Amino acid sequence: MKVLIIDDTPAFTAKIGDDLRKALDVDVVELHHLHELPAAVAAAHFDVAIVDLSFPFQRPRSGLDALLYFHLFSPTTNCAILSAADEFVSEMICDAWEAFDLATVLSKTRLHHTESVAALLKGETVQPDADARLLLPSKRNPARSLDAYVRLLPQHRGLHRLWRALIAIRGDVNPKTVAQLTGSDDQQQLSPSAIANYRQLVLPPLESHGLIAPTLIEMARFARRVRPLLLHAMGTPDLLDKLET
Amino acid sequence: MTGTGGRERVDLWVAALAGPTPWLADPVPAFDRAIGSLALSASVIALLWTVQSAFPIASTFSKVNLVVFTGAWLLFSLPTVRWLLTRPTMLGVTFVAWCAVRGLLLVVALGTWVALSGPEPLLRGIPFGAAIGAELAVTVPLLGSHWHPQRWVRSYVLSTGHLLFFISVMAAAAIAPGPSSSAGILMFLVLDAGVLTAIAVAQGCTRLLGQAGQDRDRLESQVRIREFEQRMHWMHDDVLGLLTTLRHQVSDAGLSGDALARELIDTDHQLREIQLEQGLATGSRRIFHILQPYVRRAENVGLRLIEVPSLDTSGVLVDEPTGRLLQRVVSCSISNAIAAGASELSIRVGGHNPGVIHIEIEDDAGGGAVLIPGRGLSELSSELGGALTIKATQRGTTVVADIELGTGANQ
Numbered sequence: 001m002k003v004l005i006i007d008d009t010p011a012f013t014a015k016i017g018d019d020l021r022k023a024l025d026v027d028v029v030e031l032h033h034l035h036e037l038p039a040a041v042a043a044a045h046f047d048v049a050i051v052d053l054s055f056p057f058q059r060p061r062s063g064l065d066a067l068l069y070f071h072l073f074s075p076t077t078n079c080a081i082l083s084a085a086d087e088f089v090s091e092m093i094c095d096a097w098e099a100f101d102l103a104t105v106l107s108k109t110r111l112h113h114t115e116s117v118a119a120l121l122k123g124e125t126v127q128p129d130a131d132a133r134l135l136l137p138s139k140r141n142p143a144r145s146l147d148a149y150v151r152l153l154p155q156h157r158g159l160h161r162l163w164r165a166l167i168a169i170r171g172d173v174n175p176k177t178v179a180q181l182t183g184s185d186d187q188q189q190l191s192p193s194a195i196a197n198y199r200q201l202v203l204p205p206l207e208s209h210g211l212i213a214p215t216l217i218e219m220a221r222f223a224r225r226v227r228p229l230l231l232h233a234m235g236t237p238d239l240l241d242k243l244e245t
Numbered sequence: 246m247t248g249t250g251g252r253e254r255v256d257l258w259v260a261a262l263a264g265p266t267p268w269l270a271d272p273v274p275a276f277d278r279a280i281g282s283l284a285l286s287a288s289v290i291a292l293l294w295t296v297q298s299a300f301p302i303a304s305t306f307s308k309v310n311l312v313v314f315t316g317a318w319l320l321f322s323l324p325t326v327r328w329l330l331t332r333p334t335m336l337g338v339t340f341v342a343w344c345a346v347r348g349l350l351l352v353v354a355l356g357t358w359v360a361l362s363g364p365e366p367l368l369r370g371i372p373f374g375a376a377i378g379a380e381l382a383v384t385v386p387l388l389g390s391h392w393h394p395q396r397w398v399r400s401y402v403l404s405t406g407h408l409l410f411f412i413s414v415m416a417a418a419a420i421a422p423g424p425s426s427s428a429g430i431l432m433f434l435v436l437d438a439g440v441l442t443a444i445a446v447a448q449g450c451t452r453l454l455g456q457a458g459q460d461r462d463r464l465e466s467q468v469r470i471r472e473f474e475q476r477m478h479w480m481h482d483d484v485l486g487l488l489t490t491l492r493h494q495v496s497d498a499g500l501s502g503d504a505l506a507r508e509l510i511d512t513d514h515q516l517r518e519i520q521l522e523q524g525l526a527t528g529s530r531r532i533f534h535i536l537q538p539y540v541r542r543a544e545n546v547g548l549r550l551i552e553v554p555s556l557d558t559s560g561v562l563v564d565e566p567t568g569r570l571l572q573r574v575v576s577c578s579i580s581n582a583i584a585a586g587a588s589e590l591s592i593r594v595g596g597h598n599p600g601v602i603h604i605e606i607e608d609d610a611g612g613g614a615v616l617i618p619g620r621g622l623s624e625l626s627s628e629l630g631g632a633l634t635i636k637a638t639q640r641g642t643t644v645v646a647d648i649e650l651g652t653g654a655n656q
Contacts, residue, residue, distance in 0.1 A: 107541075107544075109513075110545075129544070130541075131540050131541050133550075133555065134554065134556070136556055138556075
């Protein structure tokens with residue numbers, strides 16, 4: 001049996017890894033960088049993957065990238081989230097839970113996860129830890145599933161450019177600054193009024209994500225948070241190559 | 246249409262007239278309000294001037310009407326503005342109705358004044374320009390465009406259309422002088438007066454608005470930094486105090502591994518309570534933020550959480566007083582359950598009635614029965630009266646509380 005733990009805190013992965021090796025006699029692989037995942041998945045099949053969501057020093061990537069990678073390239077791996085389940089990742093936990101068929105959510109505030117991982121290895125259902133359960137809906141909303149993210153890209157190709165600009169934008173967010181990021185060598189920039197029009201088009205599907213008539217700032221925040229899911233919906237998922245620094 | 250969507254549409258309409266800042270900001274900068282009023286008034290004057298020029302309706306106006314309509318407008322505007330400023334969230338139908346009545350009174354009052362004053366034809370371009378310039382100065386930045394009106398003088402004067410118009414008018418005056426060519430020259434001058442006034446007003450308003458915006462941003466930034474520094478200072482004080490206490494306990498009492506682990510769990514919990522305290526101080530919190538520190542403490546000391554609310558109910562946002570009351574109920578109930586030696590705990594949150602948070606905390610050891618007079622659950626029970634009850638179950642007790650949203654302020 002093989003278990004993969006991906007978390008950017010080496011001391012944490014080492015502690016969980018040691019616990020699992022001692023208690024369950026399993027082969028545990030510890031990763032600390034998201035770009036290490038493709039090679040690890042190519043080298044072996046993992047029965048269980050424990051994925052942290054927050055990678056503050058590997059932005060714009062997050063644990064959602066890793067979960068999507070497993071979904072695409074190792075769909076039989078039983079994935080679980082490992083998270084502090086605090087305020088700053090509460091929305092992302094919900095995004096991940098509703099987008100993917102995850103096995104459970106393990107809380108970092110608990111000292112031991114051996115029992116939960118053992119149950120996951122046996123294919124049993126494991127209830128998410130209590131502090132994470134508070135952050136999860138009683139039922140998964142189909143309008144928030146991975147496939148449903150295409151609803152945020154209705155018809156117009158310009159919407160792809162809008163979402164890419166919202167993912168990339170930093171600092172001041174307004175129609176003009178967003179429009180400035182929609183151009184490329186072979187494409188003219190969208191106009192600020194086109195940005196406003198495209199925003200109107202995605203307001204109805206955004207309501208499923210709890211965004212009621214959001215501002216562009218809120219849309220940019222959402223786009224950065226669910227970046228891997230949006231890129232997948234656009235047909236250009238992040239394949240977790242090593243980022244240039 | 247959702248409430249927020251409706252509000253947004255109202256905002257757009259108001260922005261089309263004078264921008265949302267003069268009417269919707271909280272607090273409203275006096276300068277913004279003045280600029281907004283100028284833009285709105287100038288737009289109306291221009292409109293009326295046009296109407297009055299097209300239709301000779303001056304005979305229907307009198308000075309008495311002017312006084313009556315102006316007085317009515319002032320009386321209607323001032324108290325309403327004060328009322329709106331104290332209720333920045335009161336929008337929707339009320340706000341639209343207020344705008345409509347106020348606008349109608351203003352239109353009639355200004356129309357009467359314009360009709361009685363009899364302006365010269367050439368000057369009609371100037372209020373048009375002022376109206377358009379002020380309007381653009383306020384509205385264009387709201388649409389996200391950073392513009393530079395000072396560049397427009399050159400663009401306008403040297404534009405193909407302007408030059409062609411000028412050449413045509415001059416040629417007509419040279420070839421066929423007469424009333425028609427004079428009318429053409431007059432039209433040209435009216436247009437130039439209007440456009441140049443618009444550019445000048447837009448430039449002036451943009452500069453003033455930019456300056457006012459910078460001043461406001463600077464002030465807000467200073468306030469935010471001061472508040473942040475103060476909160477950080479208090480938080481660090483609390484954390485350092487906790488660490489000092491822990492150090493003394495370890496060095497003085499010579500704690501064993503297990504005892505030290507328990508102390509660390511307590512310290513962890515106290516730090517999370519400090520974090521919650523900081524969160525509540527911002528004015529509102531979701532129910533899960535309030536429950537999480539206590540749920541974690543229960544799990545860390547070995548209780549099994551049989552039932553906790555899902556995001557459907559724990560995602561509800563509560564105001565600070567309600568949050569603090571909810572926090573006391575949860576804190577006392579779970580502390581009592583731990584003290585009573587409970588091994589299982591269930592927390593249920595639901596809304597049987599709108600505006601009321603119904604919470605049940607059930608244990609298997611009778612924590613709810615541990616009442617120390619004047620403290621904890623006992624104190625809460627006497628404060629909340631019938632809103633907090635303790636029921637005996639087969640294995641323990643259930644603390645049930647109904648907390649009305651907003652009523653925590655009285656506790």
